[in-house]
Amino acid sequence: MSLLQDHVILVTGAGSGLGLGVAKYCQEQGAHVIFTDISEDKIQQLKKEFSVDTLILQCDVTQIPDLEACRDAIINKYGRLDALIGAQGIFDGNIPLKQMTTTHLDALFNEIFNVNVKGYLLSAHIFHDLLEATKGSIVLTTSTAAYAADGGGAVYTASKGAIRSLVNQLAFEFAPNIRVNAVAPAAIGNSELKGPKSLELDSQKQSDIPKDAFLGLFQSISLLQELPHARDYGAIYAFLASRQNIVMTGQTIVADQGLLNRTLLTQS
Ligand SMILES: NC(=O)c1ccc[n+]([C@@H]2O[C@H](COP(=O)([O-])OP(=O)(O)OC[C@H]3O[C@@H](n4cnc5c(N)ncnc54)[C@H](O)[C@@H]3O)[C@@H](O)[C@H]2O)c1
Numbered sequence: 001m002s003l004l005q006d007h008v009i010l011v012t013g014a015g016s017g018l019g020l021g022v023a024k025y026c027q028e029q030g031a032h033v034i035f036t037d038i039s040e041d042k043i044q045q046l047k048k049e050f051s052v053d054t055l056i057l058q059c060d061v062t063q064i065p066d067l068e069a070c071r072d073a074i075i076n077k078y079g080r081l082d083a084l085i086g087a088q089g090i091f092d093g094n095i096p097l098k099q100m101t102t103t104h105l106d107a108l109f110n111e112i113f114n115v116n117v118k119g120y121l122l123s124a125h126i127f128h129d130l131l132e133a134t135k136g137s138i139v140l141t142t143s144t145a146a147y148a149a150d151g152g153g154a155v156y157t158a159s160k161g162a163i164r165s166l167v168n169q170l171a172f173e174f175a176p177n178i179r180v181n182a183v184a185p186a187a188i189g190n191s192e193l194k195g196p197k198s199l200e201l202d203s204q205k206q207s208d209i210p211k212d213a214f215l216g217l218f219q220s221i222s223l224l225q226e227l228p229h230a231r232d233y234g235a236i237y238a239f240l241a242s243r244q245n246i247v248m249t250g251q252t253i254v255a256d257q258g259l260l261n262r263t264l265l266t267q268s
Pocket residue numbers: 012013014015016017018019036037038039042059060061062087088089090115119141142143144184185186187188190191192193194206
């Protein structure tokens with residue numbers, strides 16, 4: 001029997017990058033996956049790629065009516081939910097705090113925390129009763145930025161630190177019926193992670209960075225030296241989302257290619 005046979009799994013931020021790779025992996029493992037994303041273009045693309053039987057919904061995780069409509073659609077089609085995988089996120093452009101005006105900082109904070117933190121909280125709140133009923137699982141996405149400096153600017157870093165703490169609290173509040181864990185990737189090769197509107201950086205994407213430069217930098221500092229693609233994270237998310245996981249809750253798996261395992265005294 002495959003790992004996720006008979007599991008119904010909602011993935012938020014499944015339009016590209018990590019969420020898409022993880023969602024596809026979960027499907028391959030036998031799950032019924034509900035693909036959701038804020039981007040209308042990405043939703044249209046997914047509808048072309050997958051069969052009409054796949055539930056693909058435009059859903060902005062910061063909007064309660066969108067999440068409620070998604071919940072209704074899941075109940076109508078499947079009558080239950082076994083796991084929520086949160087993969088949405090936006091980047092802060094890595095601008096040092098001192099280089100922003102206070103007004104920019106104010107707007108940036110609201111924008112980043114809205115998607116990167118409130119989106120996860122609202123999703124957990126709206127789907128927790130369905131997950132209680134199936135003794136289900138929540139898997140959120142943080143980052144190595146929650147553990148070490150220079151993984152983004154101060155606002156992105158704080159938002160990822162918030163997720164790291166949130167899994168502890170949600171695991172406590174939702175025990176014993178829902179397991180809550182997170183994954184902290186370091187880098188994702190095929191990410192389209194966008195910058196913030198508040199700094200007029202929303203047309204910038206991580207995929208704009210020349211591949212060789214990004215790969216070179218990552219290889220020079222990580223132990224395993226490969227730049228992972230979204231799908232490479234699939235097995236970790238799938239295990240945490242599955243009924244096989246009866247041993248972990250309140251934990252974050254740092255999936256960083258050994259990035260945080262070294263102090264830079266030597267250069268390989
Ligand atoms: N790219 C990296 O190197 C990296 C490293 C560590 C962690 N992460 C985290 O991984 C997650 C996925 O990012 P990615 O790199 O795959 O980027 P991505 O942009 O390819 O994927 C994120 C998806 O979230 C969607 N999204 C944005 N706002 C949304 C909203 N309000 N509601 C619903 N969907 C929304 C986007 O449209 C996009 O499809 C993020 O949480 C990011 O912080 C990324």
